[in-house]
Amino acid sequence: MPKLAYLGPEGTFTEEALRLLDPTAERLPCANVSAALNAARAGEADGAVVPLENSIEGAITTTLDEFAWGEPLLITAELLLPVQFSLLARPGTEIPHIKRVYTHPAAITQCRGYIARELPDAVVVSAPSTAAAAQEVSLPGSPYDAAIAARIAGEHYGLTELAGGIGDRSDTVTRFVKVARPGGPLPEPTGSDRTTLVVFLADDHPGALLEMLTEFSVRGVNLTRIESRPTGDGIGRYFFHFDFEGHIGDARVGEAIAGLHRICGEVRFLGSYPRADGRQPQIKRGTSDAEFAEAGEWLARVRAGRVQ
Numbered sequence: 566m567p568k569l570a571y572l573g574p575e576g577t578f579t580e581e582a583l584r585l586l587d588p589t590a591e592r593l594p595c596a597n598v599s600a601a602l603n604a605a606r607a608g609e610a611d612g613a614v615v616p617l618e619n620s621i622e623g624a625i626t627t628t629l630d631e632f633a634w635g636e637p638l639l640i641t642a643e644l645l646l647p648v649q650f651s652l653l654a655r656p657g658t659e660i661p662h663i664k665r666v667y668t669h670p671a672a673i674t675q676c677r678g679y680i681a682r683e684l685p686d687a688v689v690v691s692a693p694s695t696a697a698a699a700q701e702v703s704l705p706g707s708p709y710d711a712a713i714a715a716r717i718a719g720e721h722y723g724l725t726e727l728a729g730g731i732g733d734r735s736d737t738v739t740r741f742v743k744v745a746r747p748g749g750p751l752p753e754p755t756g757s758d759r760t761t762l763v764v765f766l767a768d769d770h771p772g773a774l775l776e777m778l779t780e781f782s783v784r785g786v787n788l789t790r791i792e793s794r795p796t797g798d799g800i801g802r803y804f805f806h807f808d809f810e811g812h813i814g815d816a817r818v819g820e821a822i823a824g825l826h827r828i829c830g831e832v833r834f835l836g837s838y839p840r841a842d843g844r845q846p847q848i849k850r851g852t853s854d855a856e857f858a859e860a861g862e863w864l865a866r867v868r869a870g871r872v873q
């Protein structure tokens with residue numbers, strides 16, 4: 566039974582994602598995303614589950630930066646989880662008396678409308694996770710009056726649900742990924758896969774981004790996410806995160822990654838894994854594995870001086 570580290574404590578959305586990804590895994594709750602990834606790196610767990618992006622606010626930047634700068638890890642699976650937020654408080658609390666709210670930053674951004682409407686005078690403070698907020702609010706001497714978290718976290722920590730479904734949109738989705746230490750076999754291609762890369766430029770020059778995008782474009786590789794993140798070396802210095810359709814074993818994907826390796830400073834491969842939405846890749850004419858193979862054979866014949 567694998568042991569998986571995750572953003573804890575019990576009752577986070579990440580725990581729900583982990584249970585869906587691997588129902589039989591032993592669970593190791595950690596205080597934050599970095600601690601969960603470090604537990605996987607150090608071998609205290611076989612892997613980790615962490616949030617990567619949500620459909621309202623976009624990337625969870627701690628996760629992106631950990632993947633880029635920390636000891637390498639490989640993504641082996643992803644999960645899309647619809648999330649619903651509740652306002653939770655110690656029994657007896659009434660909404661008009663709530664002055665301090667505690668929750669994860671991703672929940673703050675997804676409940677902005679409710680907070681502005683119903684809690685206009687409340688101070689909202691960032692917590693390491695929604696369940697950490699619920700746990701804190703459950704303590705009798707807590708400086709916070711309410712938490713925003715999953716309903717199940719309220720049940721777990723003995724809080725009352727004062728309002729449910731308080732997200733600005735009812736269709737919010739968070740994408741979670743499962744990671745492992747590199748060294749094992751990659752997930753097999755399924756025909757509906759996604760690949761994730763981090764790319765550092767060799768040098769800043771006009772057209773550098775276009776050159777990277779061209780490596781994908783000419784091979785017919787469809788991007789599904791692109792982010793620029795600061796390198797930390799001053800204003801204007803960035804590295805890039807890419808998600809795209811396909812598996813590194815696909816000819817067009819492998820060739821695009823090799824092309825980036827040739828022209829960029831550093832390419833960090835973060836994994837090829839089945840897509841959670843099961844969508845098939847768009848394969849343009851001339852970019853299937855069979856067409857790449859046929860072109861390679863044709864080139865070999867030409868090079869050997871044989872009849873074309």
Ligand SMILES: O=C(O)C(=O)Cc1ccccc1
Nearest residue numbers: 577578579669671672694695
């Ligand atoms: O804090 C949690 O429960 C998490 O798992 C992170 C998070 C927070 C808000 C929305 C989705 C994931």
